[in-house]
Amino acid sequence: MGNASFDDLIHAPNRLKICALLTPVTSLEFTVLCEQLAVSDSVLSKHIKALVDADYVVINKKSSEGRQRTWLSLSTKGRKAFKGHVEALKEIVG
């Protein structure tokens, strides 16, 4: 449990879910994340911006079949922070 570190930025409910949804995959499309969280584009954008500013999430925009798709992935720093946060939560639970 050496790398347990509580992260206030990640702990916000929606940001916690964003990180949990992104953990098992390489990247998720913005619209998929919106559907899974059941939030509007603007709400998700706000949370994503906070995570991007902290270098926890990486945005990758790609054009496919004439439409732009926005892909979101957790950075190495984001994965470490999320893992540390989960460890910290487990320590609190005991």
Added chain:
Amino acid sequence: MSKNNHQITADDAKAALASIGAANRITVGSMRPPLWLILLCSVALGIKTTAMGFMINDHFWNGIQWGSYIICCLSVVLWIVALRIKGITIKITDVNITNKGAISALFICALLVLSRVIYLQTGSSVFPFIAGVLNALILMFSLHFGRLFNATEKGGK
């Protein structure tokens, strides 16, 4: 209720962990291959296992073995493409196998080898068929119910 430096109670932490678990299950659930793909891959592996047993000095079974191997590989590619269309990407190079995945892989490899060894030693043509059915079932259940891999920390910057 005891509180820590961050004013988070144990109940809050428990709720947060439950929410993480639920979100994680949603992603893993949406990553599950479609049933037709699971069936295609499992049947191909079953045929490959049976063919592995019979293929010694037999061009027919050797051909079937390679054919089913190619179908297995194509199903993985199809699965990745299907996921991408759904808005999920995974990179084969960015995943590590979970304990469940490793155990399933071990059983599948063991049956592949045993199918051939037992056929060579006993000449019984029953075991390769049994091994084929077992391998198809193991893969089917593992792909449908198990979490065989995770993304690693290589993804992203």
